[in-house]
Amino acid sequence: MKIIAHRGSSGTYPENTLAAFQAAANLRVDGVEFDVHMTKDGELVVIHDETIDRTTNGGGYIKDFTYKELRQYDAGSWFSPTFANEKIPALEEVLSIFKETNMTVNVELKSDIVPYEGMTERVLRMVHDFDMEEQVIISSFDHEALEQAKQLAPHVQTALLTMEVMVDVADYAHLLKAEAIHIALPAAYRKMTKVALSKGAIIRVFTVNDVVQATELLEIGVHAIFTDYPEKMVDLVNE
Numbered sequence: 001m002k003i004i005a006h007r008g009s010s011g012t013y014p015e016n017t018l019a020a021f022q023a024a025a026n027l028r029v030d031g032v033e034f035d036v037h038m039t040k041d042g043e044l045v046v047i048h049d050e051t052i053d054r055t056t057n058g059g060g061y062i063k064d065f066t067y068k069e070l071r072q073y074d075a076g077s078w079f080s081p082t083f084a085n086e087k088i089p090a091l092e093e094v095l096s097i098f099k100e101t102n103m104t105v106n107v108e109l110k111s112d113i114v115p116y117e118g119m120t121e122r123v124l125r126m127v128h129d130f131d132m133e134e135q136v137i138i139s140s141f142d143h144e145a146l147e148q149a150k151q152l153a154p155h156v157q158t159a160l161l162t163m164e165v166m167v168d169v170a171d172y173a174h175l176l177k178a179e180a181i182h183i184a185l186p187a188a189y190r191k192m193t194k195v196a197l198s199k200g201a202i203i204r205v206f207t208v209n210d211v212v213q214a215t216e217l218l219e220i221g222v223h224a225i226f227t228d229y230p231e232k233m234v235d236l237v238n239e
């Protein structure tokens with residue numbers, strides 16, 4: 001079972017910041033996951049929510065800021081004053097960190113709430129320009145974006161994200177040509193996971209911060225977990 005640092009090492013550093021990503025890269029776990037939105041002037045930025053309210057000292061929708069405006073905000077102090085210098089990173093800054101590693105890089109397109117026009121193309125172009133197409137997995141709750149990604153770059157892996165219990169998630173993933181399925185807890189414990197595994201599906205589960213749950217998922221046979229505490233989970237899979 002692989003370990004993927006969710007939003008970087010986000011249990012111990014402010015999520016989706018360069019500090020959290022550098023910590024994950026230093027751990028050399030199997031992979032990292034992060035979330036991408038797009039600014040008013042078309043820059044790709046790494047942040048979870050569609051607004052900056054929760055994780056910065058500012059407020060408002062990302063789509064309403066230029067990149068330069070967004071960079072004025074502090075993206076670390078909400079977590080701890082130690083991280084007051086952290087900014088909302090640009091996608092290229094984050095890719096630069098992981099290009100130097102052999103870690104899998106899961107880019108989640110956050111176009112399910114704000115439908116950012118042209119974001120899928122921009123992300124794929126940047127991944128191509130960084131020569132990281134074999135290292136990257138594109139995932140999204142926006143399944144239309146996954147379909148579009150496959151049309152634009154069939155060789156880049158995709159993964160459908162779901163929080164729902166579905167009758168045949170493996171067949172649905174096949175329909176979207178997605179190579180993997182990323183399932184939320186607690187849906188991951190439902191029959192659909194075992195059925196999908198028996199059909200040969202690749203299953204990764206988010207977000208698993210409890211070692212007991214991680215052990216149960218390991219026994220079920222899921223392929224990876226996303227965790228905010230990668231340092232804690234590494235020992236589990238190495239035992």
Ligand code: G3P
Binds near residue numbers: 226
């Ligand atoms: O990609 C797995 C997980 O990150 C999806 O949910 O809300 O944490 O982005 P969320």
Ligand code: CA
Binds near residue numbers: 034035
């Ligand atoms: Ca995410």
